[in-house]
Amino acid sequence: MNATSYATEYDSIVAAMQGYIEGSRQGKSELMRSAFHPGASFIGYAGGELRQGTQFLFDWIDGNGPAPDIRPRFASVDILDSIAVVRLEVEGWSGKLAGSGVRMSDVFTLLKTENGWKIVQKAFHWHA
Amino acid sequence: MAPGSHSVARNRPQQPLESWKQIAAYLDCSERTVRRWEAREGLPVHRREHHKQDKVFAYPHELDSWRRRRTRTPSTPSPAPEPQIHGYLLEHAAITATMHCYIAGARAGDSSLMRPAFHPAATISGYCQGVEYIGSIQLVFDWIDGNGFAPDLEPRFARIEIIESIALVHLEMHGWSGRNAGANAHYTDVFTLLKIDGEWKITHKLFHSHVT
Numbered sequence: 001m002n003a004t005s006y007a008t009e010y011d012s013i014v015a016a017m018q019g020y021i022e023g024s025r026q027g028k029s030e031l032m033r034s035a036f037h038p039g040a041s042f043i044g045y046a047g048g049e050l051r052q053g054t055q056f057l058f059d060w061i062d063g064n065g066p067a068p069d070i071r072p073r074f075a076s077v078d079i080l081d082s083i084a085v086v087r088l089e090v091e092g093w094s095g096k097l098a099g100s101g102v103r104m105s106d107v108f109t110l111l112k113t114e115n116g117w118k119i120v121q122k123a124f125h126w127h128a
Numbered sequence: 129m130a131p132g133s134h135s136v137a138r139n140r141p142q143q144p145l146e147s148w149k150q151i152a153a154y155l156d157c158s159e160r161t162v163r164r165w166e167a168r169e170g171l172p173v174h175r176r177e178h179h180k181q182d183k184v185f186a187y188p189h190e191l192d193s194w195r196r197r198r199t200r201t202p203s204t205p206s207p208a209p210e211p212q213i214h215g216y217l218l219e220h221a222a223i224t225a226t227m228h229c230y231i232a233g234a235r236a237g238d239s240s241l242m243r244p245a246f247h248p249a250a251t252i253s254g255y256c257q258g259v260e261y262i263g264s265i266q267l268v269f270d271w272i273d274g275n276g277f278a279p280d281l282e283p284r285f286a287r288i289e290i291i292e293s294i295a296l297v298h299l300e301m302h303g304w305s306g307r308n309a310g311a312n313a314h315y316t317d318v319f320t321l322l323k324i325d326g327e328w329k330i331t332h333k334l335f336h337s338h339v340t
Contacts, residue, residue: 039262041251043322043331045293050324052249078287078298080316082255083336085296087289105291109318109334111253113260120253120262121332123320125292 001079009079009117013110016117017086020108021072027065027095029058037111037118044124057122064095084110084117103127144174144185151186155195156229156244169198196326219290219328223321226328227297230319231283237276237306239269247322247329254335268333275306295321295328314338 001009016035023032042054069092076087086108093102105125110117145151151173152159165171172190175183226245233242250265261267280303287298297319304313320332 037253037262039251039253041249041332043247043249045322076289078318080298080318081336081338083253083316083318083334085298085318085334087291087296105294107291107294107296107320109253109320109332111255111262111334120334121251121320123294123322123331125294127292 001081006079009084009112010077013077013079013084013086013117014074016110016119017074017088017108020119021070021088023061024072024090025067025070027061027067029061032061033058035119037113037120040118040120040122042122044122044126046126054122060097064097067093067095067098069094082112084112086110144187145191146185148184151184151191154186154188154191157225170194216290219295219323220288223288223290223295223297223328224285226321226330227285227299227319230330231281233272234283234301234304235278235281237272237278239272242272243269245330247324247331250329250331250333252333252335254333254337256335256337257339265330265333271308275308278304278306278309280305280312293323295323297321 019035020032023029023035036054040054041052042057043050043052045051046056046060071091073089073091074086075089076085078085088106088108089103090106091103093104094100104127107123108119109121111120145154148159148162152162155162162171162173166173171186172194173184173186175185229245230242233239233245246265251263252265252268253262255261282302284300284302285297286300287296289296297317299317299319301315301317302312304315305311315338316336318334319330320334321328322331323329
């Protein structure tokens, strides 16, 4: 992959991720749904319990409400032809379910589909 | 279950494993590895007295306890001036062991060898020859069994990234042959793993098939 095509794909991926970030910030899952592939999966420990399924994520986002102070950082964006891996470090989570001042490390895997880059899996670690 | 039968099951003497081969099969690894574990990490192996040869036996319940302790605590109480690096190396070893189950299954064309490496709800995503594969990890197991033996498979760990309870492994696979792979296929695999009950399990496989 040459430098130009990496930059183009990088920009597409970051744009695709904005739906997730904005949905998190506003506490509205409807803003992030289109960033996910319909068959996407989700797994991780929340509140000490193993949680699975994107519906759990969407319900959590809606239940948590706005998180206006989140500061997302793209820690890594690896692009390997039709697949990509994004590590997002997010500080400053707040809300009814998150609490306040919470940091999460998110790992997304994305697939380049005919409809653009779509998240096919999200894994996360909630830092205690 | 009848009342009292649980305590009866616990007190019933277990059938021991009677050779390095049986012990290795029970722990899902090589004989060389279990011998090393006995020598360096206190794997509970017993020996029969008055035998000139190396006649070993082990109890499954003792091996289970050792395995649980091993994945939760450092194996030796050595001084650790940099605990973060020490912790990374322990997790790196455990993750690599899980990934070798996957590689062994791929090489043998036998999904039963790789199944223990995966969480039961694991999923797969990727395109293979223009077909989108998104769904249950059973798709991988069926492909592996259908593909058969891949003796020339060359795996390379491009990255192992560990973030507390989650991990990412980027594995480059060259020389993959078989009924489904073809003659000399190259795959880029990215695995997400989760540490569940002290064990690293693959929760997702994302792949890119390099078409020549």
